[in-house]
Structures are given as C-alpha cells and as structure tokens.
C-alpha cells in the first residue's frame with residue numbers, strides 16, 4: 001500500500017471519527033435540552049391549570065377548543081389535563097384524554113407523597129409518546145379530600161424534529177466522509193510531491209546528466225536532509241565518473257604514442273629489403289617499446305586492483321631501516337652513475353607490519369624520481385622516524401623541485417610536469433600514483449613538500465601496526 005493511500009486512510013479515519021463524536025455529542029445535547037424544554041412547558045401548563053382550576057374541581061373542562069386553531073403550527077404538542085381524587089377516580093379531564101392515556105391506578109397515586117409529584121414517560125395505546133406529570137393539588141384543607149392533577153403532553157413533535165435532524169445528520173456524515181477522504185488524499189499527495197520530485201530527478205540522471213541536482217529550496221526539513229545527502233552522493237559520483245573518463249582518456253592517449261612508434265618503426269623497416277643486422281636492430285627496439293607498454297599496462301592493472309582492493313596485503317613485521325638499506329643498495333649503481341649521493345640517515349630501529357614488496361616498490365619509485373630530478377653533486381637521503389604509532393618514511397633530494405601549482409596534482413595518474421617528455425613514453429607519470437595507492441592500501445597517506453631550485457621531500461606515512 002502506498003504511503004499516500006495510508007496517509008489518506010489515517011487522515012480520513014481520524015477526521016471522520018472526530019466529526020462522528022462531535023455530532024453524536026451535539027445530538028445528545030439536543031435530545032436532552034428538548035426533554036428539559038418539554039418538562040418546563042409541562043410545569044408551566046400545570047401551574048396555569050392550577051391557577052385556573054375552577055372552584056368546583058369536578059366541573060368539566062368545557063369550552064376548551066377541541067379543534068386546533070388555524071394559526072397553530074403543525075405538530076403543536078397536545079396538552080391534556082385531568083383531576084383525580086385519592087381513589088383514582090377521574091373527577092374531570094380534557095375530552096379525549098381517556099382514550100390516549102388511561103388514568104393512573106390508586107397505588108400509583110398513593111406513592112405521590114411530596115408536592116413535587118412524579119414525572120413519567122408513557123406510550124399511549126396508539127403508540128404516541130407522552131410526558132406526564134401528576135401532582136397533589138396544593139392548598140387543600142384536611143377536611144377536603146386529597147386530590148391530584150395530571151398534566152400530559154404528547155411528544156410526537158419532538159420525535160418528528162429529532163427524526164428530521166437525524167436524517168440530515170446522516171447526510172452530513174456521509175458528505176463529511178467523502179470530503180475527509182478527498183481532503184486527506186489531496187493533503188497526502190501534496191506531502192508526497194517532494195518525494196516524487198526527488199524520484200523523478202533520480203530517474204532521469206544518466207552518465208551524461210550527472211551534473212543535475214535536486215532542488216532543496218522549499219523542501220520540508222525531513223526531506224531537505226535527504227535531498228542534500230542525495231546531492232552529495234551525486235557530487236561524489238560525478239567526480240568519480242569524471243576521474244574514470246579522464247583516466248580512460250589518458251590510458252588511450254598513453255598507449256597510442258608507443259604503439260604508433262612501434263608501428264612507424266615496423267613500417268619503415270618493411271619499406272624496403274634490409275639486411276639481417278638491420279632487422280635485428282628494429283626488432284630489438286620494438287621489443288624495448290613492447291616492454292615499456294607492458295610495464296604501463298602492468299602498473300595500470302596494479303592500480304586498478306588496488307582501487308577495488310581485490311588483492312590483500314601480505315603484511316609481515318619488518319625493520320624499516322633494513323628495508324631502506326635494501327632499496328638503497330638496489331639504486332646505488334644508478335645513483336653513482338648520476339653522480340648523486342644516496343644515503344640512509346641513521347635513526348632508531350623501527351618495526352612495522354607492512355607488505356615488504358609494496359613498501360620497497362614505493363620507496364624505489366620515490367628514489368627513482370629523486371635521482372631523475374637531481375643533478376650531479378646532489379644528494380638523496382632516506383630517513384625513517386616513528387611517532388604516535390605511525391611510521392614516517394621520507395625521501396628528500398636537492399633536486400630541481402616542483403612548482404607549487406603542480407604539487408596538488410603530482411599524485412594523479414599520468415600527471416607529469418615536464419610535458420615535453422610526455423611523448424617519449426619513458427616516464428608514464430604513474431610512479432607517484434602507485435606510491436599513493438600503496439600508502440592508502442596500508443591505511444596511511446603521502447605528503448609532499450617542494451621548493452623550486454632547492455629540492456623535494458616526499459613522506460610516506462603508515463600506521464606501525466594494523
């Protein structure tokens with residue numbers, strides 16, 4: 001069942017219940033006050049009759065109009081009077097009263113001891129409802145016989161009014177049920193519209209319309225939070241999507257150049273007949289190009305797997321200083337060739353639970369960057385320190401440095417500062433991206449500081465234990 005239908009039902013039900021209770025209460029008040037009004041009328045009539053009671057109480061009520069006057073409203077209640085003695089004998093009564101209301105019995109009269117009298121609801125043999133009041137006639141001396149007066153009023157008029165009132169009440173209730181349902185439905189629809197808007201916006205967001213956002217203006221507080229969360233999600237999606245498409249653009253671009261080179265070399269070689277020596281040369285250089293392409297692909301695969309965390313880390317407890325010296329040894333020859341001093345600064349013994357191979361690869365990438373950007377006579381220093389359960393490994397050089405505007409982007413894939421070298425495909429621009437990915441996989445991060453002309457320091461910050 002949809003929320004709108006539920007809300008409609010709840011609204012209609014509660015509003016209708018309230019209306020039923022209110023009209024029921026009003027009806028009850030009406031019935032009660034009509035009854036009280038009748039009683040008052042009856043008492044007035046009784047008082048008037050007592051005043052007018054002829055000196056001889058047995059004289060018949062003659063001259064009373066038997067026919068209703070023409071000006072009397074329809075259903076004017078009929079009033080009957082009767083005078084009785086203590087033995088329940090009728091002394092006199094309104095003509096026709098005996099047929100409608102048989103006189104009370106003697107025990108009934110005997111039970112009337114106070115001057116208040118007794119009031120009763122009676123239904124006549126013809127089914128007409130009556131309200132009757134019997135009192136002792138006051139001011140009687142002891143010598144006189146005890147006498148009673150009965151006054152009765154037919155309540156058919158009341159019944160008629162109430163019946164008409166009830167008829168209208170049913171109509172009002174039926175109409176209010178319909179109106180409550182319609183009102184409830186409209187309110188529910190109105191309340192649900194923002195949700196539908198959100199749904200509609202979400203439904204037509206595609207890769208090409210990722211920039212669209214849900215309008216949060218005018219939304220109720222509960223939904224604006226939801227819409228903002230949704231918009232934030234779209235922000236992230238858009239960013240990732242832009243990243244991915246940028247990345248695939250870069251991949252295509254990166255691979256196109258070496259493959260074009262390869263093709264060019266092969267085409268030139270096949271252009272005319274050549275000696276075995278020349279073919280060997282071409283094949284050798286093709287092999288080199290293939291090696292580079294396959295290295296780029298290998299690195300991309302590594303990064304892709306890191307992103308999706310398909311491969312788990314092979315963590316082991318290692319001594320950081322020892323690992324740094326191992327990498328230093330590996331790059332010793334290259335450093336010597338470049339005329340750069342490569343050293344590991346002495347420090348405390350630090351242990352950490354890390355993936356040894358990945359750690360060596362990250363430090364190696366940093367060293368190779370430093371060696372590539374440091375001129376003869378410069379120095380590259382490796383150092384490690386531990387603080388607050390974190391291990392910081394730094395590689396700093398006295399090289400050319402990186403201009404500040406490039407610093408935020410150097411860890412991006414394929415990002416190279418020296419655009420001229422881009423075409424050479426010697427450096428893919430993936431080294432720092434790999435370092436960052438390795439740090440992230442270890443639950444750490446990387447930092448870089450650089451000053452043009454002075455040098456660069458890259459820090460690898462890893463948690464010491466998992």
Ligand SMILES: Nc1ncnc2c1ncn2[C@@H]1O[C@H](COP(=O)(O)OP(=O)(O)OP(=O)(O)O)[C@@H](O)[C@H]1O
Nearest residue numbers: 369370373401416417418427428429430431432456
């Ligand atoms: N120590 C450094 N000194 C000066 N510039 C640096 C240094 N390290 C990196 N860079 C600059 O940052 C860019 C990105 O480095 P990164 O290691 O990601 O790519 P790369 O070295 O060009 O290619 P790859 O490492 O894939 O062979 C480099 O092109 C280089 O210009």
Ligand SMILES: [Mg+2]
Nearest residue numbers: 365369431432
């Ligand atoms: Mg590099």
